[in-house]
Amino acid sequence: MAFEVFMDAPALPLSSADVKFVVREDGEKIGELQISKGAVEWFPRGAAEGYDIGWKKLGELIVANGQLGAKR
Secondary structure (H helix, E strand, C coil): CCEEEEEECCCCCHHHCCEEEEEEECCEEEEEEEECCCEEEEEECCCCCCEEEEHHHHHHHHHHHCCCCCCC
8 A cells, every 4th residue: 555645735825725735545546635724625536525624623633543653
């Protein structure tokens, strides 16, 4: 299972446009992650509508379900 993630970043500042990440698994697109000032959105491959989550809820979700150990 090889993942590839490509970033399509607009000119700064982020407040005016989303940053988009195309996520692929074994060469096949599985979706797009869009990050904005207000939320994070996931668009599964082929979907016309995406799923969004606010920053606070995303943080809670990662802490509850993530794996501790990442270093800065």
